[in-house]
Amino acid sequence: MSGVTLKSVRKTYPNGAEAIRGVDMDIKSGEMIVFVGPSGCGKSTLLRMVAGLESITSGEISIGERVINDVSPSERDVAMVFQNYALYPHMSVRGNMSYGLKNRKMNKTEIDKRVNDAAKMLKIDAFLDRQPNQLSGGQRQRVAMGRAIVRNPQVFLFDEPLSNLDAKLRVQMRIEIKKLQRRMDVTSIYVTHDQTEAMTLADRLAVINEGMVEQMGAPMELYSDPKTLFVASFIGAPQINLIPVTYDGKTLNNGDLKLAGFTNLPENTDLVLGVRPDVLTHNTAGQFGLRVDLVEQHGGENLVYGALKGAKNEDGDELEICLKGGKEMLPSLDESLQLSFDPATAFVFRKDTGERLI
Amino acid sequence: MKRVQYEHSPIPYLFVAPQIIIIVIFFLWPAAQAIYQSFLLEDAFGLSSQFVWFRNYSDTIFSGAWLQAAGFTIIFSTLVTFLSLGLALLLAVKANEVIQGASTYKTLLMWAYAIAPPVAGLMGNLMFNPLIGDLYGFMNAVGFDFDHKLDPVDASFVVILISVWKQVSVNFIFFLSGLQGIPKSVNEAAMMDCNSSTRRFWTITFPLLAPTTFFLMVINITYAFFETFGIIDTTTQGAPGGATTTLVFKVFQDGFRGADIGGSSAQSVVLMVMVLALTVIQFRFIEKKVHY
Numbered sequence: 332m333s334g335v336t337l338k339s340v341r342k343t344y345p346n347g348a349e350a351i352r353g354v355d356m357d358i359k360s361g362e363m364i365v366f367v368g369p370s371g372c373g374k375s376t377l378l379r380m381v382a383g384l385e386s387i388t389s390g391e392i393s394i395g396e397r398v399i400n401d402v403s404p405s406e407r408d409v410a411m412v413f414q415n416y417a418l419y420p421h422m423s424v425r426g427n428m429s430y431g432l433k434n435r436k437m438n439k440t441e442i443d444k445r446v447n448d449a450a451k452m453l454k455i456d457a458f459l460d461r462q463p464n465q466l467s468g469g470q471r472q473r474v475a476m477g478r479a480i481v482r483n484p485q486v487f488l489f490d491e492p493l494s495n496l497d498a499k500l501r502v503q504m505r506i507e508i509k510k511l512q513r514r515m516d517v518t519s520i521y522v523t524h525d526q527t528e529a530m531t532l533a534d535r536l537a538v539i540n541e542g543m544v545e546q547m548g549a550p551m552e553l554y555s556d557p558k559t560l561f562v563a564s565f566i567g568a569p570q571i572n573l574i575p576v577t578y579d580g581k582t583l584n585n586g587d588l589k590l591a592g593f594t595n596l597p598e599n600t601d602l603v604l605g606v607r608p609d610v611l612t613h614n615t616a617g618q619f620g621l622r623v624d625l626v627e628q629h630g631g632e633n634l635v636y637g638a639l640k641g642a643k644n645e646d647g648d649e650l651e652i653c654l655k656g657g658k659e660m661l662p663s664l665d666e667s668l669q670l671s672f673d674p675a676t677a678f679v680f681r682k683d684t685g686e687r688l689i
Numbered sequence: 690m691k692r693v694q695y696e697h698s699p700i701p702y703l704f705v706a707p708q709i710i711i712i713v714i715f716f717l718w719p720a721a722q723a724i725y726q727s728f729l730l731e732d733a734f735g736l737s738s739q740f741v742w743f744r745n746y747s748d749t750i751f752s753g754a755w756l757q758a759a760g761f762t763i764i765f766s767t768l769v770t771f772l773s774l775g776l777a778l779l780l781a782v783k784a785n786e787v788i789q790g791a792s793t794y795k796t797l798l799m800w801a802y803a804i805a806p807p808v809a810g811l812m813g814n815l816m817f818n819p820l821i822g823d824l825y826g827f828m829n830a831v832g833f834d835f836d837h838k839l840d841p842v843d844a845s846f847v848v849i850l851i852s853v854w855k856q857v858s859v860n861f862i863f864f865l866s867g868l869q870g871i872p873k874s875v876n877e878a879a880m881m882d883c884n885s886s887t888r889r890f891w892t893i894t895f896p897l898l899a900p901t902t903f904f905l906m907v908i909n910i911t912y913a914f915f916e917t918f919g920i921i922d923t924t925t926q927g928a929p930g931g932a933t934t935t936l937v938f939k940v941f942q943d944g945f946r947g948a949d950i951g952g953s954s955a956q957s958v959v960l961m962v963m964v965l966a967l968t969v970i971q972f973r974f975i976e977k978k979v980h981y
Contacts, residue, residue, distance in 0.1 A: 434885075478878075
């Protein structure tokens with residue numbers, strides 16, 4: 332097995348659009364890296380550059396010690412699982428899985444062995460002689476994974492492989508992919524826009540925004556120590572509460588809302604306070620009030636949405652925030668709740684650069 | 690099993706009536722006429738006719754001229770079909786790879802579609818004119834002793850060339866849309882599985898184009914059998930010595946030039962049966978090998 336190294340990789344399209352603007356990354360052998368970001372951020376492009384399906388404008392990508400910039404996709408020793416499965420519709424499941432091996436002139440007994448082993452592992456051995464159009468979405472996904480596994484590559488590439496499945500199957504396949512990757516111990520790159528998928532699958536996460544890696548690290552590190560406003564708002568569900576504020580030397584202010592306990596912040600600068608829904612607590616001696624608009628019951632926990640009293644958002648409307656509580660937390664509509672939080676658990680960002688200050 | 694029966698309204702019949710009427714007037718009625726006349730023998734002036742059973746059939750089928758026409762038709766249709774399909778596929782694959790100026794390129798390739806077969810024939814006639822024809826001059830300049838007025842092979846070359854040229858554009862359009870119907874990700878998956886682009890073409894692209902190819906083959910054989918009449922009539926007119934006479938052209942010659950209504954009707958009935966058999970074979974045996 333070997334790792335993947337990206338050195339100041341760039342991608343510029345002929346029309347001048349910059350898809351990837353200088354990415355450096357060092358993926359260790361056997362590691363599972365997830366690229367996560369909003370649509371159009373360049374995460375798929377970056378994956379396809381590793382696969383060889385997009386050219387590299389400048390920089391260098393290497394697998395192990397080998398620079399693969401000019402190596403054709405089939406000779407990079409990588410296997411890819413596509414979003415819409417991309418099975419060959421005219422071949423049986425067995426044909427789909429063995430196609431890549433036949434083209435590599437592997438002998439027939441070895442091909443059969445690998446296909447049968449992979450099929451057994453993925454529980455598709457009963458369908459080996461079926462055509463792809465006779466399979467369900469979940470089964471097709473397994474065949475697509477099987478096609479990658481039999482190749483026994485140095486690197487697995489996953490391009491949003493679960494986004495065409497229904498919610499229940501997605502969770503199930505997510506767990507299977509993780510187990511499979513652990514067992515096979517193959518370096519993997521996984522692209523998704525779903526932050527839950529990203530958090531649960533990744534050894535390390537790379538949050539990508541506008542063609543650059545915003546922050547890279549273990550999932551919990553990104554959750555509890557985001558370097559930028561973008562990372563803080565992208566990681567975590569429900570989303571972090573963001574409150575536009577200014578600092579006057581003593582308190583953070585937004586209209587009538589005044590929050591004490593913050594020091595060493597620039598004055599007369601637009602700031603953003605970030606508070607995770609789960610660090611907000613309900614107590615009678617709270618620092619600020621919330622007018623309840625909606626309660627979502629998720630079974631084990633409840634999410635309370637409401638307007639923050641005295642504060643306004645950028646458009647001058649009511650500022651909606653979210654609070655996570657236990658299942659006993661059941662306020663009625665329009666009820667006022669007093670809330671507080673420990674300032675040490677909150678983040679403060681500069682609004683213009685997105686840089687985190689506290 | 691008992692099906693639920695609803696009361697039928699006559700309106701649907703009204704809607705299909707125009708189509709039915711057209712089929713009856715322009716196909717069933719003439720076909721019936723042809724079958725009836727194929728059993729009759731007229732005198733030279735068309736004043737009387739007598740019922741001769743299958744004599745018209747035996748006379749035509751066992752005549753050397755008919756066998757020659759049948760032989761030419763088979764060679765001609767096979768060559769026209771394969772050449773026009775092959776060329777169109779090649780052009781479509783290449784056009785599909787073009788990124789810059791793709792639409793201009795495609796429009797230029799589709800142009801010939803708008804030309805009617807007789808017009809194509811007239812154009813070919815000009816180009817192969819012994820006095821002013823550029824292609825005639827070219828063929829002789831590069832060393833062939835080319836004379837399509839005298840040499841059967843040269844004459845066949847002319848009609849095949851024009852027929853193929855006329856048909857390539859239609860095939861090109863269908864192949865191109867077939868190629869564009871293949872999902873991009875399937876091609877990409879193949880790129881990761883197979884390094885040779887030739888092998889990728891024959892193992893992935895071509896099998897996925899099979900429905901298009903099958904459809905075009907049926908269309909092209911029909912074209913070579915019937916529609917090329919216009920091309921032959923405006924170029925060689927079956928000459929030299931009947932070497933470029935197709936079965937359809939012979940039906941026309943015997944019936945309208947030779948005034949042998951009975952014989953020509955018998956030929957057209959035979960032709961009809963042949964095409965029917967060909968269609969059945971195509972759908973029975975080839976369609977089974979096609980993945981939709």
